[in-house]
Amino acid sequence: xxxxxxxxxxxxxxxxxxxxxxxxxxxxxxxxxxxxxxxxxxxxxxxxxxxxxxxxxxxxxxxxxxxxxxxxxxxxxxxxxxxxxxxxxxxxxxxxxxxxxxxxxxxxxxxxxxxxxxxxxxxxxxxxxxxxxxxxxxxxxxxxxxxxxxxxxxxxxxxxxxxxxxxxxxxxxxxxxxxxxxxxxxxxxxxxxxxxxxxxxxxxxxxxxxxxxxxxxxxxxxxxxxxxxxxxxxxxxxxxxxx
Numbered sequence: 001x002x003x004x005x006x007x008x009x010x011x012x013x014x015x016x017x018x019x020x021x022x023x024x025x026x027x028x029x030x031x032x033x034x035x036x037x038x039x040x041x042x043x044x045x046x047x048x049x050x051x052x053x054x055x056x057x058x059x060x061x062x063x064x065x066x067x068x069x070x071x072x073x074x075x076x077x078x079x080x081x082x083x084x085x086x087x088x089x090x091x092x093x094x095x096x097x098x099x100x101x102x103x104x105x106x107x108x109x110x111x112x113x114x115x116x117x118x119x120x121x122x123x124x125x126x127x128x129x130x131x132x133x134x135x136x137x138x139x140x141x142x143x144x145x146x147x148x149x150x151x152x153x154x155x156x157x158x159x160x161x162x163x164x165x166x167x168x169x170x171x172x173x174x175x176x177x178x179x180x181x182x183x184x185x186x187x188x189x190x191x192x193x194x195x196x197x198x199x200x201x202x203x204x205x206x207x208x209x210x211x212x213x214x215x216x217x218x219x220x221x222x223x224x225x226x227x228x229x230x231x232x233x234x235x236x237x238x239x240x241x242x243x
Contacts, residue, residue, distance in 0.1 A: 049086075049087070049152050049153075049154040049155035049156060049198060049199075049200065050152040050154075050155070050199075050200050051152075051199055051200050051201070052150065052151055052152070052155060052197045052198075052199035052200075052208050053149075053150035053151075054150070054197070054208055054209070054210050054211075055142075055150070056141075056142040056146050056147050056150040056151070057130070057133070057142075057195075057210045057211055058133065058211070059133025059134065059135055059140075059141030059142065064192040064193065064211065065193075066193045066212065066217055066218065067193065067218075068218045068220055069218070069220040069221065070160075070220070070221060070232060070235065070236060071235075071236065071239040071241070073160050073191060073193060073194055074116070074117065074160055074236050074239070074241045075239075075240075075241065078162055078191075079117075079160050079161060079162060079191060079194065080117065080118050080161075080162045080163065081115075081117060081118035081119075081159065081160070081161050081162060081163065081188050082115075082116040082117040082118065082158075082159070082160050082236065082241055083112055083113075083114065083115045083116060083117075083118065083126060083158075083159050083188075084112075084113045084114045084116075084156065084157070084158050084159075084229055084230075084233045085110035085111055085112045085113055085126050085156075085157050085159065086110055086111045086113060086154055086155070086156060086157070087108060087110050087151055087152070087153055087154065087155040087156075087157055087197075088108075088109045088110050088111055088125075088153060089108075089109055089148055089153055090106050090107065090108050090109075090144050090147040090148045090151070091106070091107050091109065091144060091179070091180035091181075092104075092106065092107075092144050092179055092180055093105035093106050093107040093129055093130075093132075093179050093180040093181075094129075094174045094175060094176050094177050094178075094179045094180070095174070095175040095176065096168060096172055096173075096174055096175075097172065097173055097174075097175055098168075098171050098172035098173065099171065101172060102134070102138060103131060104131075104132040104134065104140060105129050105130060105131060105132055105180075106129075106130045106132045106144055106147055106180070107127050107128065107129055107130070107179070107180030107181055107187070108127070108128040108130055108147070108151070108157075109125060109126065109127050109128075109180075109181070110125070110126045110127075110128065110157060110159075111124055111125060111126075112124050112125065112126050113156075114233065115243050116233070116236055116237060116241045116242055116243055117241055117242075117243060118188075118243070119186070120243070121186070125185075126159070126188060127180065127181040127185050127186065127187050127188065128159055128161075128187070128188045128189075128190060128195075129164045129180075129187045129188065129189050130147075130190075130195075130210075151197060155197050155198060155199075156197070156198035156228065156229040156230070157195070157196065157197050157198070157229065158194075158195075158196040158207075158229050158232055158233060159188060159190050159194060159195060159196075160190060160191050160193075160194030160195075161188050161189050161190035161191050161194055161195075162188070162189055162191075163186060163187065163188060163189070164187035164188060164189040165189075166187075190210075192210075192211045192212075193209065193211065193212065193217070195209070195210035195211065196208070196209055196210070196229065196232065197210065197229075198228045198229040203226075204226055205226065205228045206226060206228070207222075207228060207229060207232060
């Protein structure tokens with residue numbers, strides 16, 4: 001892990017950033033008897049999540065910048081949405097296509113528990129766009145069913161991100177733009193470090209990052225992971241991140 005340094009013109013308003021490199025060798029997932037869903041219905045009261053397997057997010061070798069604290073990320077320019085929610089399911093999303101490019105996406109729909117920053121949803125649902133890693137032969141490393149098995153319905157999630165673009169960059173196009181969501185529903189694209197789940201373990205519940213282990217993040221991210229998503233949400237609210 002390498003610390004980035006620079007003046008304010010280089011790193012903006014964030015005083016310190018960390019560069020995390022995730023060399024992800026995708027582990028083959030056994031598809032459990034769990035199917036994807038995009039009904040938009042809230043998980044039932046008996047649904048409380050479970051063990052989260054984040055390997056579905058890591059089919060490629062990539063780099064991203066991690067803020068030194070959750071508070072820094074939540075208050076950063078470009079992060080316009082901060083919300084806690086309950087995972088409802090996954091659906092196949094749109095494809096960004098063009099010369100030499102085919103970026104596929106999965107949409108995670110969730111029932112919003114609390115919005116700390118950003119617009120509220122009329123029906124209480126959120127739709128989070130996740131890049132679907134591709135393996136050899138342009139075949140998805142993880143299917144929608146794999147995502148549904150790896151992130152159980154009812155799992156608590158904290159999302160820090162921005163509204164996803166509806167218009168493709170020049171020379172590219174979105175195929176089936178409304179795939180995985182009701183027509184016109186807002187898509188949220190999480191910051192790579194801002195997609196956090198609450199996972200059950202033999203010792204209790206803990207927070208896990210989609211793209212990096214909490215223990216590999218800067219120290220300020222993991223003083224009390226056992227407090228779960230609710231504890232992290234309360235911490236952000238105490239720092240003034242409120243709707």
